[in-house]
Amino acid sequence: MGFAVQTAKEIFELVRDDLALVEQEIAAQNDAALEPVAEIASYLREGGGKRLRPALLLLAAGASGYRGPGAIRMGAVVEMIHSATLVHDDVIDGAQTRRGRPSTNARWGNHMSVLGGDWLYMQSFELALRERNFAILDILIGLTQNMVEGELLQLTRLGRMDLTEADATELAYRKTACLFSGCARLGAVLGKQPKDIEEALAAYGRNAGLAFQLVDDLLDFTASPEELGKPVLSDLKEGKVTLPLIFALETSALETEANSNGHAGEGRRLVAKVLEERGFVSVRPEQITRLVRQTGALNRASSLAREYAQHAKAALEELPDSEYRRALLAIPDFILDRKN
Numbered sequence: 049m050g051f052a053v054q055t056a057k058e059i060f061e062l063v064r065d066d067l068a069l070v071e072q073e074i075a076a077q078n079d080a081a082l083e084p085v086a087e088i089a090s091y092l093r094e095g096g097g098k099r100l101r102p103a104l105l106l107l108a109a110g111a112s113g114y115r116g117p118g119a120i121r122m123g124a125v126v127e128m129i130h131s132a133t134l135v136h137d138d139v140i141d142g143a144q145t146r147r148g149r150p151s152t153n154a155r156w157g158n159h160m161s162v163l164g165g166d167w168l169y170m171q172s173f174e175l176a177l178r179e180r181n182f183a184i185l186d187i188l189i190g191l192t193q194n195m196v197e198g199e200l201l202q203l204t205r206l207g208r209m210d211l212t213e214a215d216a217t218e219l220a221y222r223k224t225a226c227l228f229s230g231c232a233r234l235g236a237v238l239g240k241q242p243k244d245i246e247e248a249l250a251a252y253g254r255n256a257g258l259a260f261q262l263v264d265d266l267l268d269f270t271a272s273p274e275e276l277g278k279p280v281l282s283d284l285k286e287g288k289v290t291l292p293l294i295f296a297l298e299t300s301a302l303e304t305e306a307n308s309n310g311h312a313g314e315g316r317r318l319v320a321k322v323l324e325e326r327g328f329v330s331v332r333p334e335q336i337t338r339l340v341r342q343t344g345a346l347n348r349a350s351s352l353a354r355e356y357a358q359h360a361k362a363a364l365e366e367l368p369d370s371e372y373r374r375a376l377l378a379i380p381d382f383i384l385d386r387k388n
Contacts, residue, residue, distance in 0.1 A: 062107065102124070103123075105122055108232040108253075109238045124172075135165035198223040198226075211294055251360075252360050256360040285326060300314075300339070357381065
């Protein structure tokens with residue numbers, strides 16, 4: 049196998065048949081639910097998404113020498129957990145759209161959506177139990193706790209402008225990267241790999257996930273609403289100060305110190321106003337995007353995303369060469385190039 053897997057199409061082609069089986073497994077789980085939950089679960093499944101997390105798990109399992117029904121089941125498990133977090137996120141954020149369609153809470157209301165998310169969590173664990181493997185349950189419980197704690201932390205930090213890069217990185221890990229890391233680690237566990245390979249794949253997933261979240265944060269400032277499938281600058285409207293904005297405010301503060309007339313503090317004032325008004329009332333969105341561009345924050349955040357992608361690739365050095373490993377090597381670049 050002397051070819052290099054490079055394109056997104058080739059990455060997903062490698063696990064296309066298995067991903068189709070993952071879809072069938074998710075559909076079978078949905079069909080087993082009570083009517084209102086089944087309807088919500090089917091709506092989420094039909095909403096698409098890249099299925100990046102199950103693909104990551106399947107590729108990590110393949111790179112670990114395992115292909116089989118366990119990987120299909122666990123692919124369905126991680127996608128259902130991901131769907132549950134999206135449903136709960138949308139309720140918490142009061143989001144009206146998701147992937148260009150009405151969010152579940154916009155369609156079914158908060159009560160039904162929260163219960164639908166709860167069901168997805170429980171059903172995913174019921175499915176995982178079939179593996180009869182405590183290591184798998186440990187990983188799933190750990191990452192689910194991390195994700196819930198990430199939501200709680202984010203709620204306590206809404207509207208705050210004093211967040212640091214470390215704060216943003218911790219949130220990115222809990223909300224996004226821990227699931228990526230868990231997917232890759234689960235692949236190693238299914239392949240019965242030694243601890244060093246398991247840790248290497250977990251580190252790969254963590255860094256790929258941090259790059260993914262950073263690209264997500266950047267797209268909120270640079271993409272069009274059509275590309276994103278939701279309004280741009282929605283994070284800031286919801287009171288979330290993400291890393292590109294943290295970088296912009298840091299630079300703006302340094303400029304203020306160097307500039308005694310105080311005009312450079314304008315950026316901080318603009319952001320504070322949007323947070324106070326919870327929307328763009330007296331501040332225009334382009335004033336914020338200009339701030340993020342002119343301070344070099346976009347370039348700084350893009351550079352950090354590339355750094356995480358490089359760390360992810362470096363973590364795979366321990367793995368033997370295979371088409372699955374080459375596909376894993378290509379995923380960080382796929383993440384950096386995404387537009388939605």
